Amino acid sequence: MVNPFEQVPLDRLRERTSIKWRFFEPDVLPMWVAEMDVVPAEPITRAVHDAMLRGDTGYLHGTGYADAFAGFAAERWGAEVVVERTALVSDVMMGAFELIRQLTPPGGTVIVNSPVYPPFHAYSVHAERHVVEAPLGDDLRLDLDALEAVCERVGGTAPDGRSRAVLLLCNPQNPTGTVHSRVELERVAAIADRHGVRVVSDEIHAPLLFDATFTPYWIVDPRGFSLSSASKAFNLAGLRTALIVGGAETADDLAAIAEVVSHGPSHLASIAHVAAFAESGAWLDAVLDGLRENRALLGRLLAEHAPAIRWRPGEATFLAWLDCRESRVADPAARPDPGYIGLSSGPAKAFLEQARVGLSAGEAFGTGGANHVRFNLGTRPDVIEEAVRRMGAIA
Numbered sequence: 001m002v003n004p005f006e007q008v009p010l011d012r013l014r015e016r017t018s019i020k021w022r023f024f025e026p027d028v029l030p031m032w033v034a035e036m037d038v039v040p041a042e043p044i045t046r047a048v049h050d051a052m053l054r055g056d057t058g059y060l061h062g063t064g065y066a067d068a069f070a071g072f073a074a075e076r077w078g079a080e081v082v083v084e085r086t087a088l089v090s091d092v093m094m095g096a097f098e099l100i101r102q103l104t105p106p107g108g109t110v111i112v113n114s115p116v117y118p119p120f121h122a123y124s125v126h127a128e129r130h131v132v133e134a135p136l137g138d139d140l141r142l143d144l145d146a147l148e149a150v151c152e153r154v155g156g157t158a159p160d161g162r163s164r165a166v167l168l169l170c171n172p173q174n175p176t177g178t179v180h181s182r183v184e185l186e187r188v189a190a191i192a193d194r195h196g197v198r199v200v201s202d203e204i205h206a207p208l209l210f211d212a213t214f215t216p217y218w219i220v221d222p223r224g225f226s227l228s229s230a231s232k233a234f235n236l237a238g239l240r241t242a243l244i245v246g247g248a249e250t251a252d253d254l255a256a257i258a259e260v261v262s263h264g265p266s267h268l269a270s271i272a273h274v275a276a277f278a279e280s281g282a283w284l285d286a287v288l289d290g291l292r293e294n295r296a297l298l299g300r301l302l303a304e305h306a307p308a309i310r311w312r313p314g315e316a317t318f319l320a321w322l323d324c325r326e327s328r329v330a331d332p333a334a335r336p337d338p339g340y341i342g343l344s345s346g347p348a349k350a351f352l353e354q355a356r357v358g359l360s361a362g363e364a365f366g367t368g369g370a371n372h373v374r375f376n377l378g379t380r381p382d383v384i385e386e387a388v389r390r391m392g393a394i395a
Contacts, residue, residue: 004038004283005290005380013037013380018238023358029387030358034174036235036318036378040272041283044234047275051268060088060241060267068277069228069243075281076207079216085246087254090264092204092227092242097123098261099225099244100166102253103198104129109154109165111197113142114338114366115321117174120202121338121366124168131338132165135367140176140312140321142184148191155195167192169201169217172208175321175365175374177314179212182220189221199224204242205317207233207284210292212315222248230276232317233284235378239269291318294377297384305392318378321362325371327395329354338366347395348373355390 014021020035039045051057063083070081089095100110100123110124114133124131134150137143147167154165169188171180180188192199201217203226218226229242242265246254295313298320302309310323324330329350337345344352348361351373362372377384 002286003290003293004287005036005294005378007039008037008380010380010383024352028352028356028358029383029390031376031379031383031387032358032360032374034232034319034376034378035237036287037380037383038235038287038378040235041276041280043275043279043283044236044272047271048239048268051271056271057268060265060270064274065241065243065265065270068274069245072207072277073216077214077216079219081245085218085248085251085254087244087246087257087262088265088270089242089244089261090266091231091240092202092229093119093123094261094264095227095242095244096120096168096200096202097127098257099200099253100124100127100129100168102256103163103166103200105158105160105162105164108158108163111147111150111154111165111167112366113147113170113173114336115175115362115369115372116170116365117202118338118364118366120168120170129166133367136173136176136178140173140178140314142180142188144184144187144191147188148195151191151195151197155197157196163196163198165197167197167199169199171201171203171217172205172212172214172314172316174205174317175319175360175362176312177317177319177321179209179214179315182213182215185215185217185220189224192221192224201226203228204232208288208291208318209316210288210295214316216245218245218247223250225250225253230273233287234273234276234280236269236272236276239266239272241265241269241273291377294318294379294381294384295320297381298375298377298388301385301388305388306395308395309391318376320375320377322373322375323371324362324373324395329395330371334363334370336366336369337363346371346373350394351391354394357387357390
C-alpha cells in the first residue's frame with residue numbers, strides 16, 4: 001500500500017480549510033494541532049458518500065458504534081466490550097466533562113498527570129472543579145507514589161455520596177506517547193479504590209500503537225471508565241462522536257447520563273466511525289507503517305540538524321514531545337501555563353517567529369512542559385525534513 005503520508009501534495013494540503021492549515025500565515029509549516037495529513041480510508045469515504053446519497057442524515061439510533069468498537073477492541077487488544085455498559089457522547093472531552101460533573105460535586109477535584117493534553121485543565125475548570133497535578137516522573141511514566149499522595153489528600157466521599165475527586169487519566173499519554181502498562185493501571189485502580197477516587201481514562205490515541213501492549217482501563221477497574229473515538233487514529237476530528245465504556249460496576253452511572261448529553265452524537269459521524277472500526281484496519285496498519293518511517297526520520301534529522309533538542313520516542317500516537325531545555329531557544333523565564341492553548345510562549349514562540357514553524361507550546365501542558373514543544377509527525381516526510389531544518393537553524 002502507498003504510504004498515506006505521501007499521497008497528498010503540499011499544495012493540496014494548503015487548500016484544506018481546517019484549523020491546522022488555516023491558523024497560521026501561508027509561510028508557516030503547521031506541525032501543531034492533532035490532525036494528520038492523510039486522506040480517510042476508502043470504506044469511510046464510501047460509507048459517508050452512500051449515506052448522503054440516500055439522505056440518511058437524521059438522528060442517531062442503535063448500538064452500531066458500540067458494536068463496531070467492540071469488534072475492534074477484541075481484535076486489536078483482546079479486550080471485551082459489554083455493549084450494555086457503553087454510552088455515546090459528542091466527543092471524548094465532552095464525555096469527560098459530563099463524567100466529571102456526574103461523579104464529583106461542584107468544587108470537587110480533578111487530578112491530572114502532567115504534562116498532559118491542555119483541555120484536561122481547561123474543561124475541568126469550566127466544570128467548576130479544582131485541578132491538582134500528580135506529574136509524570138522524569139522517565140515520563142506515571143509516578144505512582146506521587147499519585148497516591150495526591151489521592152490521599154484530595155480523595156474520599158463528599159456529603160452527597162459522590163467522590164470528592166476524579167483522576168482524569170490519559171492513555172496513551174498526550175503529549176509524551178507513553179502507554180501505561182497493565183501493572184501500572186492495576187496499581188492506579190488500587191490507589192483509586194483505597195482513597196475513594198473515580199477514574200476516567202481518555203484513550204483516544206489507543207489505536208495508534210507501535211510496539212506496546214494496550215490495556216483499556218475498564219478492564220482493570222470495575223468502577224472506572226474509558227473514553228474512545230476513531231477521530232485521531234482515522235483522522236475524523238471534523239466528524240465528532242465518541243464512546244464511553246464502563247467497568248463492571250458502572251451501569252448505574254451510565255444510566256444517569258443526561259439525555260442532553262447522549263442526544264449530541266452525530267449520526268453521520270457515527271456512520272464514518274463505524275466504517276473506521278469495522279472496515280479500515282488495513283488503512284490503519286499502513287498509517288502506522290508510515291508513522292514508523294516518520295519517527296525514524298525525525299530521529300535522524302534531529303541528530304543531524306538540531307542535536308540540542310532531545311526526544312524520547314513514545315510507544316504510541318503521531319505526536320513527538322521535544323525537550324528544548326538545552327537549546328539556544330530555551331527560555332529561562334518559561335513557566336507552565338496549564339490550559340493555555342496558544343502557541344506564543346517558550347521555544348514555540350521562537351520557532352514560530354524566527355523559523356516559521358508552528359508547534360504546540362509545551363507550557364500549555366502543565367508541570368513538566370516548560371521549554372518543550374509538541375511536534376506533529378502525521379504529515380509528509382519532506383514537510384518534517386523542512387521543519388526540522390528550520391528549527392535546527394536557530395536551536
